[in-house]
Amino acid sequence: MLLAGTSTALSTESLSFNPIKLVLLCGWVYLCFYFVQRVQYSLLVPNKHKTIAKIAALFVGPVLFFVLLIVDIGHQISTERHRSVLEIIKQRLQNAFASRSPLGLIRPGEQSTIKLLDSSGTELKQIYGHGRSRRDDRHILDLTERIIWDALQEQASDILIDPKDNSAYTIRFRVDGVLRAVEQLDAGKCQAVINSIKAVSNMDIAERRRPQDGAFVAQTADGTASFRVASAGVVNGEKLSVRVLSQKAGMYTLNNIGFSDKQQSIIKDAITKPSGMILMCGPTGSGKTTSLYAMLNEIDLYTRNVITVEDPIECVLPNASQIEVNPKADITFAKSLRSILRQDPDVISVGEIRDEETAEIALRASQTGHLVFATIHSYSNESALVRLLDLGVTAVLISSGLDLVISQRLLRRLCTDCSQPAQLTQSQIDDFRRKKIDYKHLFRAGGCERCHETGYRGRTAIFDMLVVDNELKASIVSSDSWITELRKEGDEQGKSNLRKQGLKMVLSGVTSLEELKRVVG
Numbered sequence: 001m002l003l004a005g006t007s008t009a010l011s012t013e014s015l016s017f018n019p020i021k022l023v024l025l026c027g028w029v030y031l032c033f034y035f036v037q038r039v040q041y042s043l044l045v046p047n048k049h050k051t052i053a054k055i056a057a058l059f060v061g062p063v064l065f066f067v068l069l070i071v072d073i074g075h076q077i078s079t080e081r082h083r084s085v086l087e088i089i090k091q092r093l094q095n096a097f098a099s100r101s102p103l104g105l106i107r108p109g110e111q112s113t114i115k116l117l118d119s120s121g122t123e124l125k126q127i128y129g130h131g132r133s134r135r136d137d138r139h140i141l142d143l144t145e146r147i148i149w150d151a152l153q154e155q156a157s158d159i160l161i162d163p164k165d166n167s168a169y170t171i172r173f174r175v176d177g178v179l180r181a182v183e184q185l186d187a188g189k190c191q192a193v194i195n196s197i198k199a200v201s202n203m204d205i206a207e208r209r210r211p212q213d214g215a216f217v218a219q220t221a222d223g224t225a226s227f228r229v230a231s232a233g234v235v236n237g238e239k240l241s242v243r244v245l246s247q248k249a250g251m252y253t254l255n256n257i258g259f260s261d262k263q264q265s266i267i268k269d270a271i272t273k274p275s276g277m278i279l280m281c282g283p284t285g286s287g288k289t290t291s292l293y294a295m296l297n298e299i300d301l302y303t304r305n306v307i308t309v310e311d312p313i314e315c316v317l318p319n320a321s322q323i324e325v326n327p328k329a330d331i332t333f334a335k336s337l338r339s340i341l342r343q344d345p346d347v348i349s350v351g352e353i354r355d356e357e358t359a360e361i362a363l364r365a366s367q368t369g370h371l372v373f374a375t376i377h378s379y380s381n382e383s384a385l386v387r388l389l390d391l392g393v394t395a396v397l398i399s400s401g402l403d404l405v406i407s408q409r410l411l412r413r414l415c416t417d418c419s420q421p422a423q424l425t426q427s428q429i430d431d432f433r434r435k436k437i438d439y440k441h442l443f444r445a446g447g448c449e450r451c452h453e454t455g456y457r458g459r460t461a462i463f464d465m466l467v468v469d470n471e472l473k474a475s476i477v478s479s480d481s482w483i484t485e486l487r488k489e490g491d492e493q494g495k496s497n498l499r500k501q502g503l504k505m506v507l508s509g510v511t512s513l514e515e516l517k518r519v520v521g
């Protein structure tokens, strides 16, 4: 009896089953595999070391994760001396375990919240994926969806994918008007991502040299976003540019776009008139289209027949008819304008004036009972007038058709988490003193996790307005010397007005002197 009891006790001990140990072991193995996969996306591991890092992750799993985290924190401490070590560690750990980690990890389940569809509504998963293995295809589709998802989260306006050399591609996002490298992929994988984007954009995957263009949409829980895609063959491979069309442009009003009270009342005066023309000017990416939408949003779209001609349609305006130009199908701005004038419009919006014909039709329409909005590519109000003259429009037509010219620029806002007191040079201080400007509260860009080390987050607009009143109309028509003067001095005058507006933003701490110089010069 006693003997039997001892033997039972012995065998129980030697074959002891401890569920906690098993769970811990399984957990460890799972984490090892999980981190192998995560190393793949890590921005901290250079491409050439990915294989070694993956093997290391397979054996040491979470240990590698913490090593990378420590390396990353160390790197940040060395670049951001103004922040305390504890602050940086706290923020990095929060990021690692909450949303986006410093290792470029993504939250599980995020990818399932985005769907890429072609113009007919077919999902990317059904279009692409007849390759060697289903597993590889799924990985590429996930990667493509993640890149598009990240671009939307970062509010990027463009995604640029181009070859760095013959073994690697760089993916860059344009955020707040500035390009930033976000990822590097090896050539084979990136070509597959390019192919999947081309497939969903209804482009020919086999054609890698000739320039092509296409479009697709992405559906997320927040709504739908549209993308315009252009590809071209370059040295070492293929370049892809993806334009993100801002659905938010349609949500802006005069109130929230950055116009001062005085500027708002000038615009309201102009847009409540039954006819006339408002011309927005600025270089590419200066936000003219968004301002155009903001003005259109002020118009009662129910009682007035509003027709727009755009290239491309950036967002849908309820109760307005929108036409997209398509030079390949011979639908140009001028042709579309002619046809819409037969549809009895009250308000016409012209995406961009690029030629004499469009300029003439638009200006004539503004004289014959239509309210016309248009944009033109120019650096100031004064040079917009010169540009119209150069296109071949007569001074008489400009003076009788035009009511208001607005130039615009976008300045990046300083990141409120990391902005620093500005360091001014003696000559800058002397200059401020001479102009009796209080320069004590100026800031410059810092750099932190939240602003991706750029020091800026979001943008604000500055405007310069030129009201074409009777006096100005008379000068345009009668004074040749005035036009000569305009050609000589106009551009500098316009820029100096914009600089004054921008300086107000600098003095109130919204942006920095460096940013103002970058944008306005």
Ligand SMILES: [Zn+2]
Pocket: 415, 416, 417, 418, 419, 446, 447, 448, 449, 450, 451, 452, 453, 455, 456
């Ligand atoms: Zn910051």
